[in-house]
Each structure stands twice: as C-alpha cells, then as structure tokens.
Amino acid sequence: MKQLRQIKSTVKSRGGIITSVSALVILLFVSAVPFAIKHGALFWLTSKGMEARIDNVDVNLFAGTLVVEGVHLRAQSGEASSLERFGVNLAMTDLVRKRLRIQSLHIDGLDLMVRQDTSLMAGGFPISTGEPHAEPPARDDKESKTPWHVGVDTFTARNTSVNLSLPKLDLVIALEDASLTGLSTWKPEQVSRLEITGALNKSPLLVSLDLVPFGPETSVQGGVQLTDFALSPFSGLAAPRVAALEGELTVDTRFTITQAPEAGTTLSQTGTLSLSHVGGHLTDPAVTLRDAGITWLGDVWVALDKDGTLTDLRTLGSLSNGKLDIAYPEGGIRLRHEGIVWDGELSFDPSRKDGLAARGNLSVRQALASDSETDVKIASLAHFFAYDIKAKGLADIRVPHISLKKLAALPPLSEIGSVDITGMALEELSHLRAETFIIDDVVTTLVRDPSGRLTFFNTLNSLTAFHWGDSAPAPSEAEVPNTPPPAPRPIVTAKINTFRISGSPFLHLTDRSVRPVFEKGVTLKRLEIQNIDTADPDKDLPLSLVAELDTYETLSVTGTVRPLAHDVSAHLEARVANINLSSLSPYSSQALGYLIKRGSFTADSTLDIDAGILDVRNQLTLRNLKLVPDDEDTAHQTMKNLSMPLDYALSILEDGNGTISLSIPVHGDIHNPDISLNSIIQVAMTKAITTASVSYLSFLLQPYGALLMVAEKAGEMVTEIHLDSVGYALGATEPNPEGLEYLKVVAGLMKKKEFLNLTVCANAVAEDLVTPEAPHGETPENADAPEAPEPPARERYLDLAQQRGRAIRHILAKEGIAPGRIHVCRPDFTVSAQKQPEAELTL
Template sequence: MKRRYFRNFVFYPFAVLTGLITALWVATPFVVEHYLIAYFHQQGEDASIGKLSVDFFPPKVDLKNITINNKTQDTLTLKRAVFEVEILPLLTKTVHISEAKIEGLNLLVAQQENNWIVAGIDTAQYLAKNTENEPKADDTEQEDVSPTRSPWKIKLPTFTVTDSQVNLSRQQDLAKPVESDTFRLSSLSIKGLSGHELNWKGNIVLSALVNQASLSINSDFDYTPEQANADISIKNLHLPIESFHHFLPSPFDEVKGQFNLAGKFQLRQKQVNGAPVFTVNNLDLETQVDSLDLYLNETDHLETQSTSLTLTQSNIEYVSANQLSITGAIALQSEQSRITQAGQLIQFGQLSVKAPLDIKRDVLDGEPTLTLNNLNLEAQVEALDLNLNETDSLATQSTSLKLTQSNIKFVSANLLSVIGTLELQSKQSHFTQANQVIQYGQLNLNTPLDIKRDALGLTAKSATTQIDMTDVSVALNSLAVENETTHIGLSNLAVTMDPQETLTASLTAEIQSNKLSVRQAGNTANYDVFNLSNTLSVRKEGDTITAKNTQLDININGLKATQIDGKQLSLGAATLTAEQLNVKQENQQPPLLEGVNLNFSSQLLDSLLSNEKRAASWKSADFNNLSFTQQDQKFDVSFAQLNVADLLLSQALSDEKNKQLPPLSHIGSIKINSVEANQDGASINTIATDSVNVNLIIDKQKRLENLVFIKADQQKTPQSSLESSNTPREKDVEDTVNMQDPAFKAPYYVILEAYDTTGTSSINVQDNSISPTLLRSLEIETLSLRKLNTKNKDQATVLALRARNGKYAILQSDITIWPLADKLTMKSELIIKEAELPPYSSYIANILGYQIDSGQLDLDLKLNSENGVLDGNSHILLREFDLGGRKESNSVIKAGAIPLNIAVSILKDSKNNIDLDIPLSGDIDNPEFGWQDFLLLPVRKALFTASSSYLMQTFVPYANVISIAQFAGDQLLKIRVEPLLFEAKESNLNASQDVFIKQLIALMKDKKDSQLKACGVASYLDLGFDNPPVSIDDAAKDVAKNLAQDRAHYLKDHLVKEGISSSRIYLCSPEIDLSKSSKPRVELNF
C-alpha cells in the first residue's frame, strides 16, 4: 500500500515534472530563437543566433554570436552575453545576479528627425502604442489601497561589459548631412552592486572611447535619500575638441584643441535641516588644454599652446549660495597664449599661478560673508604683450606676483578686511599710450597689507613698503625722463577715513635715486644722486587740508641743467634739512606754509648764460636755523646765518680773441647773521664780506665787456655831458606832489646793524674806450656801514671808506646820513691824497674838452646838509697841473668858448701848484639844482675868475681885430674876430683899413701857430640897390661873387707881402648877403 501511494503520489508526479522541465529546458532555446528571428523578420531584418543556452537550476541564460542585419549592414552583433540568478534569495525578495557579462556588443543607433532607430528597429511604433494606452485625463484615479509591501532587493556581485561599441548617427534635419559618433566601451565593471528602491551602493570601473575621446573612471558609491557617498577617480580623460564640434553650439563648433582631465575626489551628500549639503573631499584634479584655437566672433579670439589647471588636496563644502567653503591648493600654467577682443590683444609666453585655498562664504549677522584664509598666491607671467588699441599697449618680459600669509574677509563694499604681504617683481616692461612710453628694466615691490573697512570707516596700514626700480625711461609728448635706479622705502604707513570722509594719512618715507635725467622742449636736467627722507602726515576734513612734514632731509649730488637758449646750471652737492614743513589750506583760501629750523648747504654751484658767459658761481653756500610762514602776499622769515664762499658774478669766459676775462665781481666770502624779514621789510644784524674784487672791463664802445646779464648791443653808451637833458621845473615838482596817491604804502624798509668788508678787496678798472687804455686798481682797506635803518627817520647811518690807488694815492671818506629824513640831512668828509690825474685825461677831454698833460690832486671836501640845504667847503691842491689844448683843435684861438688852458698857468704859485679853496652851498629843493653842476661848476668858476683878467689884457693890443665878451653866468669868455669892411663896389684895400690890417698882421706874427680863414662877402649895396631886393638874376649873382672873391684875394696878397706865410691863410667860397644889415666885407676866423 505504501509503495502504491509513493508511486502514485510522489514518483509519477516528480517524473512528469522532471520531464516537463526537461522538455522546457530543451525546447526553450529553440522557441526563443524562433520568436526572436520572427520578430526581427517583422522589422525587416535578419537575425541569427550562434548559440542560446537556458538553464533553470540555477536560472541562467547564455547567448553567443548574435547578429542582426538589415540587408545592408549589421545593426547589432553580440559575441556573448551571460546572466545567472540564484534561486534561494528569491524567497527573501532578493534578486541575486550571480553572473552578468556582456562581451563584443556592437549596436547601431540612428536618429532621423524625432525618431530613434535602435538595431534597425524604429522605436516610434512603441511610443505611439504607449500613447494610445495612456489613461485619459478625466479618468478617475484609483486610490492605491494595496497594503504596504517590503521592496525587492537586488544584488549584483559583478557585471562586466567588454569590447563593445555603439555607433550613433543623427539627422534631425533631413536636409542636412548625417552626424556620426562612436561610443566604444573597452570595459565596464560593476562590482558589489546592491540596493533597493533609492538605496544603492557598489563600485563602477569604466574605460571608454567617444569618437577620439578616451575616458577612464573608477567609482565607489553608496547612495540613500538621506546621504550619499562616492569615491570617484578619473584617469586619462583625453578629448580632441574637433570630434565634438557637432555637439557644440555656434561659435564653439569651430573650436580646435585637446582637453585632458585626470583626478580623484570623494563626494558626500547629506540632509541638514531638510536641505542637502554637498561635500567634496580630497579633491585632486588636473585639467589641461593643448593647441586651443577658439573664435567667438570676428573680433574675439582665444588661442593657447598649453594651459593647465590643477587642484590638489582640496575640500569643498556647499550648503547654499551664501554658505560655501573651499580649502586646498590651485595651480594654473599657461604657455604661448593669445586673447583678442574688439581690437584689444593680450598675449604671453608663460603664465603661472599658484595659491593655497581657504575660502569660506557664510552668513554672519545676517550678511553673506566671503573669507579667504592663509592665502599664499604665486603668479608669474613671461613675455606678456597687451594691446588695448592701436596706440595703447603693455609688454613685459617677466612679471611675478606673490600674496603670502594673506587673509581676506569680504561682506560688502563697506565691510571688508585684507591682511597679508604683497610682492611684485617685473622685468623689462614697456607701457605705451598715445605715443607716450614708460618702460623699466626691473621693478620690485614688497609691502605688507592691513586694510579694514567697517562701520567706523576705512583703515589701511603697512609696516614697511619697499619699491625698487632700475633703468626707468618715460617718454611723454614733450617730456623724457631716464633713471638708472630708484629705491622708495615707506614705513609706518597708515591711512584712515571715517564715515564723514575725514581722511588721515601718515608715513615715513625714504627715497634714493641715482642717475636721473629729464629732457623737455630742448631743456635738460640730470643728477647723479638724490636722497630724501621725511615723516609726513596729511589730514583732510571738509574743506580743510593739513600736511605736516617732519624730519625732512634732502640730498642731491651732481645736478646739471641746460635750457634750450644755452643757459646752464650745475651743482656739485646740496643738502636741505627741516625740522618741520607744514601746509594748511582752509575753504579754498591761499595755503598757509610754515617751516621750522630749515638748514641748507651746497657746494660748487655754476650758472652759465652760455658757453661763453658765466652768470654766477660759488664754492659753497649755506644757511641754518631758517623758519618761515607764508600765505598769499604775506610772509615772515628768519634765519640765523647765511654763508657764501668764493662767490663769482658775471664772467665772460672768452672774448673774440678767446681770452678769458676776469669776472665782474669776486667775493671770497659773505656772512649774513640774524635776518628777520616780512612783506614790509627786512632786519639784518650783520653782513661781512671778505676779499671783494670788482673788475670793470670797458670796451671801445664804452660797454662793460664782463657784464654778461645784458647783451652788448643793449647797453647804452654813457652820456658825457655835464648838463641835464631835462631841467626840472617848479611846476613839475608841484604836479608830482599833487598827484601822489593818498593810499601810498611806504617802500620796503631795510634795517642793517653793521656791514664790514675785510681781507684784500679792490675795484679794478680797464677802460679800452680811451687811448691810452686806462688800467687802475682801487684797493679797499676798509668799507663799513653802521645803523642803516630806513624805518626810523631819526636813526643816522654811518659809512666809512678807506682805499688806496697804487702805492701812494689815498682815498678816505666818512659819511653820516639820515636816510629817512624828510629832506637830505648828512655830514660827510672826503679826503684824496696824491691822486695822479694824467690817467684820467681822456675823461676830462671828453667832458670839458681839455687834455691833462700832468698833475696830482689833493682834495679835502667837507659837505653837510640840513633839511636839504647844503653847506661845505672844498679845498683843492693841484701839483704840476698842466692842461693841453682842446681835444678837437690844435689852435690857440678859436671862435666860441675860450680854452681855459691858456689861463691856467697864471694860477700856479712858485712851486707850480694851484691851491683853491671853494665854498659850497645850495638847496636841493631848487628845481634847477643838479649834483653835477653843484660839484663841478664851482671849480670851473674858480679857474675862470682867476684867469679872466689875464685874458682881457692879453687881447687889448688887437682890440680892432678881436673883441671879448662875458656871458653864461660869467663862466665863459666869448672871442669874436671882427670882419674887414669895404666900400660898396670896391675890392682894393684903402687907408681907412690900415689900423685894422696892421693889428691883424701883428696878431698873426705874435701867434705863429694860428691859421686864418678869409671868406669874401658881397652885399646888395655892391649891386647898386638901396634896399635888399627880393631876388637877383644869375648875371647879378656872378658879378657879386666875383667882387667878393677879389676882396679875399687882395687881402691874402697883402698879408703875404707883409711876411705872413701863404700856407696859414685859407680862402673859402664867396657868399652873397642880401639881408638889410649886410655890408661889403671879408669874414675872418681863426
């Protein structure tokens, strides 16, 4: 019974089941193959399956050598595919795929317009069916009342796809050519994949080619809706951009180049307060673009030979746009790059940027905040060339920039902070703008940064800033500057600005510059060394600007300047120091300048008007303890002492014969002590000069040859006349007084306590305008001045002079004068001893008309003035004083003023001296008063008075021939030679003329050097007229002239017969005198 039951209920059912399963196992491959082939036949394709194996225990499908063909090409080929599923895990709702592998899959996918054709099958047919089966919009949705079920799980220990390829062709517009792409999957490996619903984890390894692009990715991932983790490694991403042109929009579809990417990172995502937070850890990324050539449009172009960007050890946390943090390091390298935009060009040979990253963006106090911590940026560019337009460009051989230990915090434009150190190095840089060029060999900048802006304002600090420049060249429109080296050091720099825009700045500066030259419009200037150091503070508050400069120290060496007109200036060295130098300006008023304790020193100054003319030079000059204030026209200045050594003024370096002339003035030293001055006047304690030498070189045109400040043709020849060209009149004086401005301001006053000249001083004169040339030297032994005060009218000034001319001539003068008295008030005495007069003969000959043959002068002049009234006495002693004839004639007698040398001899005493004592008096308020007349006319009058009686007696024997008259204030004698009268129509001599003729013969015999000129004159009486006619005819003229000529001839013949040489008698052309008082005569003149 038991066997029967077993056989019926166990054995036979199991046998049947086994048979069925075996039948299914045997038939399934054939059935599947049949239906697959039939399906593809329906799609118009041929299908072949090399082998199809299906196992049930465990379930496994193994396909080999599948080929789908559409009569023209294979649309799908598969070398092998294996899938195996374990049975027992299914009981726990787990699909465990123990084996999954695809090998040698080749798939053809095509897109035509909006239809996709996969392996020759048009998917549009299935999309249409799905659309028909979709429920209508107004269908009532059924409520899902199914009970909650546990989800199915999937486990895939390993899945590989190898040696597979997808060929994609796209033709969205049938009028355009087909675009083809190839996706080659060298290998795809998925390991440890498991999950359910949205929870998954596993490992993916991918190696593929897309067209010519290669990609390798390795990733471990673990994803849940609450968090996600992924470790991703990208290796050897190589992308030739040309192979993706058809995927890129215009204008990027024309780009050329290659893109490479490699890197690894860990991606984390989690939910915080319902918002996703993304974290990227251990990011190492290397990107590189080679041979990039990109045209954005006709004017914008980018190309680079090689550019790489590297991120290392980076971490990124992203919460939102306002909450972000980045740490790590970034490096950028670019070679042979060129960027063009709208006519602007930038290109460089190499660019390098390196920087650690510590960037944080967060929300603090309701404000988004960006923070960069521990920033160490290194950037370098080689062979940079930037062209902004046709005229503006920048080029540099090498430039590097470093930011070290920097921290930057940015909230808004009104809330930021920057701390760090900036280093800049640039070599061989060149800037051009509109034909203006700036270039330098090297620039180094090093400065710490501490900048802060908050609600209290802006502050900027820098402990030490160093700037070094070499080979600087600046070429502007009309200015060129060249500088060999410059060093600028700034320390304790501090700048603050409060919300009311009150600006305060302070710094300590040190500048060192070597070999600088400046050229502008033909003018040049250069120096060898320039040094400056100072402490400066500036404050701007509203309309008030204040600048305070303390501890100023300026030094310059080797300064030279040349103007286009030939003027030159050179300075060996100069130093200026100042305890304080301040500027203050309020409400657009003129600035107030203030200086305290300024000290200046200089050496070797030389100022030239041209290569042939020196204006001034000195060996050294300095002043000390100078203080001043100045605002607009008002100023106040004082200093302790001014010293000038070896001062030279006005020197002609060469004349026409290339001979160097002595300077107009040379002063060994000048010392000025205790000076106080303002806009109204100056007060000086003492002035001392040592070894003052003045050289007056006068040329033949009476011009100073060594006066170089005025051109020779601009110097006026001095007038020799003693008389004023314009005699003042009383009315002129009255008009001047009446027209005086009632608001007249007193002139600039001068107060000088003492002036002294020491050492060997002299005045040297060389006058080439006279013959022989005058060479004289006045050696000054003493020259002093005391108590000069043009402010106090009661203060007397005392002037003392002691000088010597040669070995024996002495000049001594003492003057006491009240400069500010209403009218001239003074006491003076002048003493001259043993002054030789012949050297000055030419001056007297030019002025008075006499030559000095010999003579020596002693003068004792005492002259006082009380309120403009002069009173004094001049005692003159002339030793061996002899005057020659007039300069223009050798005649003893000549019509006009009689020469005084004829009478001077009568004034001499037994020692051959002339001793004159001349009183002096006058009133300078008299409009006809003149100093030349006041001093010289008394001398002339004394000589004339003493000699006039002698002259009268001398010519008494010849009274019929010579008449003498006094005129011009009894200071001149007028000599007149009377004419020889004739009867009308007569030419022969007669008895009535005997007395006249005898005296004429005696005079000529007595004065043997005299010469006589005889001119015959005919009167209207000779022509028979009783009254002068209006005119006469030519015949009458001839008769009259012949008659006049005969009269002169008869007179000459008679004088010759009496023993007078014919060579002493001259006849002139006959004349006709038709005046009413005319008489027949012969005019005589000596």
C-alpha cells in the same frame, strides 16, 4: 530556508553588480572629466578663432585639484600667449560652510599680452565690462543671510610675464617669484602677506607687504624697491605738454597706510624716492630740461579725514635736487646747478591760518646762469647756505645765518668772495630785518675797448640784440583786454643794523682807448653804513669809507647820510691824499695835448647836502705839477681856450714851492635847475687844467670827481665861455621869440653869478638889406618920389648889427642886469656863411 538563502544570495549578487557598475560609472566619469575639460576648452578656443594646444589636464574631484599644463594660444591678430602650468586645490569640505577656500593656487610660466585699443583684450580675447546685472530679489530665508566667503591660503606665481599695452603706455610686468598667503574674508583681522620678486620694464622690483584688506580698519604695511625704472614709456601720457620725456625712478621705501570708516586715512613713509637723469621739452612755455635729478630721503606722515580732505602733513628728512640743467630760449637764459638740498622738517595744518611751519637748512652748490644760445656766463654762485631756517607760515621767517661764496656777474666784470647775512627775519613778507650784511673780497673789472666803450656793455648789447632784436608790436586798444588793475603789492621795508663791503682789489680798470694803455686798481678797505631803515628814510645813517688807490694814495670819508630820503641829505668829511697824476698822462694828452711829467694831488673836503642843496668846501692842493707838450694840435686848441699857454697859466697859480693851493666852495641844487648851469660848467671843465684826472677820479671817486671839476675852474680867469647864439628875423633888430626866451635864462644865470660879464657881438647878413620886389603889375607907393641917397653898404651892415647888440643890452637891463656888466662889441664887416642874422654871446 533554502529558498531564503537563495534570495539573499541573489540580493547580494545584485548589490555587488550595482556597486560595481556605480564604481565603473564614477570611474568613467572621473576619467572623462579631464578629457572633457581639455577638449571642451580646445573646441571653445577654436570657435573663437584661436590656434590652441593643451598638453595635459588633470582633475581630482574628490581632492579638489585641477592641473593644466602646456597651454599655447595664438589669436588671429598674431598675439601669442602661453602657460606652462596652472594648479589649484580647493578645500572641498569648506563648501558646506559656504566658504570658497583655495588651499593653493599656482601659476608657472605665464606669458600674456593685455592690450587696449577700441576694447580691452587679454591674450587676443575681448574682455567686456558688460552692463551691471540687476540684483536678484531679496530672500528672507535663513540661507540668504549667510554670505559666502572667499579665501586663499597660498598663491604663487613664477616666471610670469604680463605685457600691458595701452594707447599711451606700454609696461612689461615680469614676476620671477610672487606669493600671497593667509587671505580670507571670514578672518577679517588676519594679516596677509604679499611677496614679489620681479621686474617692471626690466627694472628690478621687490615688494614685501602685510595686508589687512577685510578688517574694520584696513591697512597695508611693508616695503617696495624699484631700481632705475625708465620714464620714457610715459612719454605718450606726458604729450603734448612734454616731449621726449626721459629719466629713471628709484624707490626704496617702507610705508604704512591705514583706513578707518570714521577716522579717515593715514599714510606714513620712510625711505628714499629718487628721480635721476630727467629730461624733456616743455612745449608751453618752451623750456628744455636736461639731466635733472631729485631725491627724497626721510619720513612723511599724512592724515586725511573720511571725506579725503587733508588734515595734517609732516615731513622730516632731506630733499635734494642733485643736478639741474634747464634752458628757456624765449627768455634767452639757461640755468644749471650741481645741488640744492633742503634738510629739515616741515608741517602743515590746514585748519590754522599759520599752519605751515618749517625748520632746517638750505644749500645750493655751483649755480650758473648763462645765455641759452651762446652759453655766455651771466651770473654764477659757488655755494649758498642758509642755516637753521625757522618759518611759521609766511608771517614769520627767521634765518640766523646766510652765507654765499664766490658770486660772479658777467665774469670777469664783478666777483664777490663772500656774502654773510646774520640775524635775518622776514615778517608778513614785507618787513625784512638783518643784524649784519657783510660783503667781502669784491673784485670789479672794467675794460674800455679802443672805441672807449666798456666791454661788458658790448656783451649785454649783443645778448639783447640776439634775443630781443625784433620787438613785438604793441597791441592796439581793441586788443588790450579790459582787465581790472592788479591788487597793490605790500610795501617791503628793510632794516639792516650794519652794512659793510670790502675788496682787494675792489676795482681794476683797464682803458685801451688811450695810449699807453691805462691800468689802475682800487682797494676798498671798508665801506660801512649803520642803522639802515627804509621805514625811516629821514634818519641820519653813520657812514665810513677807507680806500687805497695805491700804496700811498688814500681816500677816507666819515659822516652821516640819508640816501633813502626823498631829498638826499648828507654831512661828510673827506680826504683824498697823494694821488699821483703822472699815471694820468694818457688822459691829459688826449684832453689837453700835454703829458703830466710829475705831480700829486690832495683834497680835503666838507660836503653838506640839505634837501638836495649842495654846499661843499674844498681845500685842493697840487704839488710839483709839471706838464710837457705832447700833441701839438690839442695843445694849440687848449691855448686858444685859455687865451694863453697852459704851462704859463699854471705858473700864475704856483707858489715858490711849486704848490698850487685852491680853496673852492661849491654851492647849488643837485636837482635839475631852472637855469642850465650844468651845461655851462661842462664848458668850463673842458678848459680845466686836470681834465685827465677828472676822467679818472670822477669815475672812481664820486662825488669827488664833480668837486674837482668845479675846483679846477681856476683857469676860468683867463678863458671865455661861449654860449648859444641869439637869432633874428631878417631885417629885425629885436631877437626872435626863441632868442628872447633864451636871454631870460642868461639873465637868470647872471643874477646868480654876479661876477660874470657878458660880451655881445651881433652881425648882419646880406639878406637883411634886400628890399622885397613888388608883386607883378603893382606900383609901389611913392614910386614917383625921389629916392634918398643910400649910405655905403659897410655902414648899413654895422649900423644894423649895432642896433641888434644894443637891443640885447636893453633887454637884459630890463631883466635887472647892470648895464656895466654887458659889453656890446663893434662887429667886423663880415657876412654870415649861413646867411642867418645872429648875436654871439660870450661870458
């Protein structure tokens, strides 16, 4: 027994020793692990050329915890990285179930540089993507059929900064507080939560997301807020297409993304996306964008099939371009506005031909087009609003009401108070309809400078010369590409039930080319045309016009027109009443040499145009007209044209009450006639009594200016119309070929105007009578014959001139002109200063 007890005692003693030794070994191992990890890491970092310091490493293998504190690294390139604290806690008991479960992972005070040059570097360490490893051979054992799972109960990161430097992009991601909870692959339908508070390039960033990344239907749902994120770091990515990119991005939105293997992907978004102060220079074409902004506030829903093809798109909300300033120097234009807003809904179904649909309102505020260099205003618009737009594809677009306010073109040339269009519809982008098209408060300002040129033409010419002074050379035939002709564009037709325009004053004219300066205003009470239809150009359109030139000076027109027909047709009744002629004295003095002391003008006209043939009946009345001489030279020239003083010519036409009444019919073809009737009428107009009023009324009151010019041809009874001269070859009695052709034109005119008579005054020049010398060494025929006696030179001149005049009379008689209408004058004994034989024609 004693021996047995000794054996047991010995065994117990040895067991205690083994246990103690084992415990000591384990204790030494556990104590050595942190030391080994720390110094092993330092040795490895040093071997990689890093300057490294680790303040503390704490490992608890039984609890599954690892804590590293105070890590400071500096690479040979000078990049410094640091980590204040790293802690991880593994659930050791889950390893037996093939689950790598991280109960907590904490990072605090990380400062890391990630850079990519020739390779990707993190904290100075190269990160190799490496080659893909070959998959290990498949195993049929039971263990291989049970996959490993990974999960994170809680991940947190605080005071962390990652500097990302790519070849064309630099980003700084600062995480003040970030957390991820509930992420595990063995619970695929569990919702994980991601929360981030930080900054992206110093722009505040908030992220709150619910994630289901491992389920049969993956999803992301939550919100993102990013405030005033600068776009300038993306300049490298935008180059070379865009230079000097600038602007800010603001995001405040919630969204949901779901993806199913068979159903595809859906995305829904609600909130705000905004770009502000966007600017840059587009290189091709050269366009400069300044201080632009665009904001989306609303909902978006997008569906993609499993192949990523769009199947549905819907939006509801407001898309606004708050400000725009864009310059296009090549085109010489700069565009600005202070707001474009689309407020409504839009949908797109790619499976349908008319799958695009929209409904909403569109508005524009303070739009301006100006010259890109001089900033001269070209056109402006205060407000545009299209109400309740309804679009079904491009085949059917309807807008109940369109309103435009305060339009201007080349201010102050033309300004429009408002434009209202109702009941507008556009079908197939080719058929436009509108119930009413009303333009109100039109003001047009025309100014003639002292040289007589309209000032807005000067502005246009200066802009054109500035931008397009040197036109590009035309390409040669070899340089022109052999491209197929473009497809024909669809013919656009328009139908407007009522078109109306008014303005007070509609037109204001200032003429500085005369003295005193002339100023006149015209008020357009109403111009209305009904039932406009470009598809039916031969339909009569009712027209009415009422205007005032002054309180008592009126113009009214009623009737029908066909302005769109191939040959313009019209039937109009018009009245111009009580036009005060004294205000036109600057023009009458300039044209006639007389001032209009007093007088008024009234006209009642019936105008018919049938397929371009004009038939006008005018009843014209001049009352109490009194002229006084002003410019002696011009008045003398007027008297020469009229063959008597102008005031005497008017006295012939006046009745006992000082009234001149003329009934003047006008007939003719408004197209270019075979006979140059227009040029002859223009000659007659220069001798008309009221040239000044023609300058004014023909400018303002077309077609009445043309009617008046014809009507006041009454003075023609005492004037002459000088035509172009007919030329001859030296010594010839028959006109030259050009003269023969011209005489046919004159004959045609005289056939149409049988009341016209023609006077022919021919001449002869000294060269007509010079005998050409014989060539040197030759003897003229009949040189020995006796010379006939020559008549006196005066008689030879007159005889040749008379033969030329009679030849013209004979030619015109053969053309059907009665000889009694052709008078051949006896020329004076003169020699042409130009030494050209010719015949002067006077009607």
